[in-house]
Amino acid sequence: MIMSEVCGLRPHSLRFLLPSPPLSLRRRLFATTTCSATKREKVLVISGPTGAGKSRLALELAKRLNGEIISADSVQVYRGLDVGSAKPSPTERKEVRHHLIDVSHPSEDYSVGKFFEDARQATRDILDNGRVPIVAGGTGLYLRWFVYGKPDVPKASPEIASQVYSELAELQENQDWDAAVQLVVNAGDPRAQSLPANDWYRLRRSLEIIKATGSPPSSFQVPYDFFKEQLGTRLTESSLNANLAGDVSAKVKPKDLDYDFICFFLSSPRLDLYRSIDYRCEDMLSGTDGILSEAKWLLDMGLLPNSNSATRAIGYRQAMEYLLQCRQQGGRSSAGEFYAFLSEFQKASRNFAKRQMTWFRNEHIYHWLNASRPLEKVLNFIYDAYHDQTGSLVVPESLRMNKSNQRENLQLKTYRTKNRHFVSRNDCSDILDWIRTQGEVMSNVV
Numbered sequence: 402m403i404m405s406e407v408c409g410l411r412p413h414s415l416r417f418l419l420p421s422p423p424l425s426l427r428r429r430l431f432a433t434t435t436c437s438a439t440k441r442e443k444v445l446v447i448s449g450p451t452g453a454g455k456s457r458l459a460l461e462l463a464k465r466l467n468g469e470i471i472s473a474d475s476v477q478v479y480r481g482l483d484v485g486s487a488k489p490s491p492t493e494r495k496e497v498r499h500h501l502i503d504v505s506h507p508s509e510d511y512s513v514g515k516f517f518e519d520a521r522q523a524t525r526d527i528l529d530n531g532r533v534p535i536v537a538g539g540t541g542l543y544l545r546w547f548v549y550g551k552p553d554v555p556k557a558s559p560e561i562a563s564q565v566y567s568e569l570a571e572l573q574e575n576q577d578w579d580a581a582v583q584l585v586v587n588a589g590d591p592r593a594q595s596l597p598a599n600d601w602y603r604l605r606r607s608l609e610i611i612k613a614t615g616s617p618p619s620s621f622q623v624p625y626d627f628f629k630e631q632l633g634t635r636l637t638e639s640s641l642n643a644n645l646a647g648d649v650s651a652k653v654k655p656k657d658l659d660y661d662f663i664c665f666f667l668s669s670p671r672l673d674l675y676r677s678i679d680y681r682c683e684d685m686l687s688g689t690d691g692i693l694s695e696a697k698w699l700l701d702m703g704l705l706p707n708s709n710s711a712t713r714a715i716g717y718r719q720a721m722e723y724l725l726q727c728r729q730q731g732g733r734s735s736a737g738e739f740y741a742f743l744s745e746f747q748k749a750s751r752n753f754a755k756r757q758m759t760w761f762r763n764e765h766i767y768h769w770l771n772a773s774r775p776l777e778k779v780l781n782f783i784y785d786a787y788h789d790q791t792g793s794l795v796v797p798e799s800l801r802m803n804k805s806n807q808r809e810n811l812q813l814k815t816y817r818t819k820n821r822h823f824v825s826r827n828d829c830s831d832i833l834d835w836i837r838t839q840g841e842v843m844s845n846v847v
Contacts, residue, residue, distance in 0.1 A: 441661040445462065446767075447459045447535060448538065452674060453677075453754075458772075458780070463535050464496070468497070468527075468533035470535050473539070475710065477502050478503070480503045482714070485696075500520075507704065507711035514546075541760040546625075548766065549627075552622065553622075561609055565612065568584070569584070584608075589617050663783075667779075670773060672816065678750045678751050679751070680821055681750070692717065693836075695720075719742060726738065732837055736833065743823060768786075770782075782796070
């Protein structure tokens with residue numbers, strides 16, 4: 402290890418004390434320098450695309466391993482957003498203790514930096530209590546920072562934070578995103594142009610960093626990039642796809658992280674996954690307390706779709722936009738409008754799953770598992786992997802999630818949603834009735 406927590410420093414903090422040596426020397430240091438033979442504590446990480454079954458897997462693992470679950474889901478952190486984020490039920494949360502669920506109000510922005518601090522503290526507490534931390538979720542950036550560490554970007558002073566808020570407040574109130582982006586670009590961060598539209602938190606944070614340090618966020622080294630460089634894992638997506646049938650993670654796992662992270666990515670053949678996602682979206686709309694009810698609650702508190710982290714979330718954004726359309730029509734909707742909303746919800750969810758899979762193909766620390774295999778077999782494998790002492794974990798062919806084949810790719814091109822609940826016009830009559838009962842309230846709000 403270059404420098405471990407045992408020595409009081411982490412790898413990515415070393416550069417502030419010493420000038421960076423040449424790359425060849427840094428590689429030799431990485432390979433030869435050690436501080437201690439202390440054995441690192443184990444932390445399980447279970448990720449996967451939306452609808453893959455990672456929450457159920459984590460729950461059963463926690464029961465077997467005397468573990469506690471840390472949610473790595475950027476929507477489950479918000480109170481009141483239960484259906485759309487597929488939060489564990491009250492019964493499940495009684496069976497196994499869960500952390501970082503319902504820790505923030507939807508009107509607030511919960512940042513990846515805040516997640517890092519909270520999740521690392523929860524991990525330490527779980528280990529100190531003699532239990533096993535199981536981090537479960539599909540938010541890629543949350544998990545990247547959790548495993549590799551967060552960038553050493555200094556926090557802005559209260560004075561700078563207040564100044565930045567004042568500079569952007571009027572632009573945000575007027576929803577003038579383009580002007581706000583140009584302001585930050587002119588201040589010194591050209592990458593602000595690539596931020597997702599209306600991500601006001603990250604825009605403010607960029608301006609804070611510029612004012613506090615004189616440099617844009619991109620000038621600060623990200624620990625993940627540091628480890629990629631040291632481990633020589635500059636693989637293109639195409640070359641990694643070619644090796645996906647092998648267990649790439651076994652060859653590139655960093656040895657000097659704070660914990661011994663044992664990471665798994667749970668997925669299914671894409672056709673099965675997409676079908677499961679479509680059904681899941683339908684389920685979220687069933688009953689009177691579904692995602693539409695939660696979206697109405699967000700609108701009633703004065704939030705608009707795509708205005709902050711909570712309202713940008715898949716499902717909530719589409720539901721809020723649909724309900725706003727209903728309000729503009731006096732609280733009415735046709736079956737055609739409902740089905741158009743449902744289709745958009747399902748499409749956005751499938752696209753999100755696709756982006757998650759692309760993201761994690763570049764996260765080489767993960768072992769890919771096939772979620773379509775029997776749960777018991779997957780559980781047994783991970784249980785044994787946690788107790789393995791050899792450090793040479795390899796996923797057996799029977800559980801490995803292999804790359805897509807030509808036949809599946811052709812089928813994906815012609816994929817069509819086949820609903821099981823909402824098929825005919827009459828199937829959505831209860832929802833349309835519910836919308837009509839809200840008509841008077843909706844009209845008053847508008």
